[in-house]
Amino acid sequence: MRTTIDRIEAGRLLPQEDLRRLGLAPRRMVRVILETVDEDDEMSVTEMNARGGAFAHLADEPDVYSDSDLIRHNEDFVR
Numbered sequence: 001m002r003t004t005i006d007r008i009e010a011g012r013l014l015p016q017e018d019l020r021r022l023g024l025a026p027r028r029m030v031r032v033i034l035e036t037v038d039e040d041d042e043m044s045v046t047e048m049n050a051r052g053g054a055f056a057h058l059a060d061e062p063d064v065y066s067d068s069d070l071i072r073h074n075e076d077f078v079r
Contacts, residue, residue, distance in 0.1 A: 001042050005032040 008017055011026025013035055019026055036042065 001037075002033065002035045005034070008032060 007029050008026045008031075009026065010022075010024040010030050013030070013032065014022070014024070016026070024030070043051070
């Protein structure tokens with residue numbers, strides 16, 4: 001997974017000794033690209049949506065199509 005933090009103060013990310021070694025002032029604005037090297041803890045987009053609850057309101061909505069509608073509309077593909 002890859003994530004970008006566009007503007008963040010370097011001092012919020014690194015300890016003082018690392019800032020000195022890199023020649024960065026603590027208030028210097030930086031862009032950080034975070035990329036995981038293993039995929040053990042990555043969530044799928046579907047999982048993120050489910051956990052975030054963005055589509056939870058759809059559970060109360062009636063189904064637009066039934067299984068029989070799908071078969072009728074796609075019977076050429078079913079044969």
